[in-house]
Amino acid sequence: MKDKNQWIEVVAFALPLLIASSLFFSCKQDKLVNDWTRMNLSGYVMTIKEHSFKAIDTLGEIVQGERMSPSWRRDSYIVFNRAGNKVEENFYRNDGKMWSKSVFSYDKNRKK
Incomplete structure (x- = not known):
């Protein structure tokens, strides 16, 4: 059960970071x-x-x-x-x- 909670914490932290960075780089215009x-x-x-x-x-x-x-x-x-x-x-x-x-x-x- 503890491993599952750690995995959820990692996903909860990494997912918004991944979404924010992809939006930032896709909106950046040369x-x-x-x-x-x-x-x-x-x-x-x-x-x-x-x-x-x-x-x-x-x-x-x-x-x-x-x-x-x-x-x-x-x-x-x-x-x-x-x-x-x-x-x-x-x-x-x-x-x-x-x-x-x-x-x-x-x-x-x-x-x-």
């Missing part, structure tokens, strides 16, 4: 990893255009001043494909002239 998710973007984003400028405080209102950016930060323009990966990334100097251009291509498995 998160799509692309440049949209890496950049924390949501929705269908085709391009991002970023310009730096000096912010001027005029009586509590912030207005856009002249274009500028620190030497470590450049104005940029990024183009994405329909799969959410970068296909082009351009950086510009303060005068608006292109500083660098990168073009990305992907294989059928969406790998660079």
Whole structure:
């Protein structure tokens, strides 16, 4: 009789654990990893255009001043494909002239 009670205790402990773990792993979805998710973007984003400028405080209102950016930060323009990966990334100097251009291509498995 004692062996039967021990067996029931093991089943009573293991069965809910087994059910919970199977539900957890069956509900887990693979998160799509692309440049949209890496950049924390949501929705269908085709391009991002970023310009730096000096912010001027005029009586509590912030207005856009002249274009500028620190030497470590450049104005940029990024183009994405329909799969959410970068296909082009351009950086510009303060005068608006292109500083660098990168073009990305992907294989059928969406790998660079």
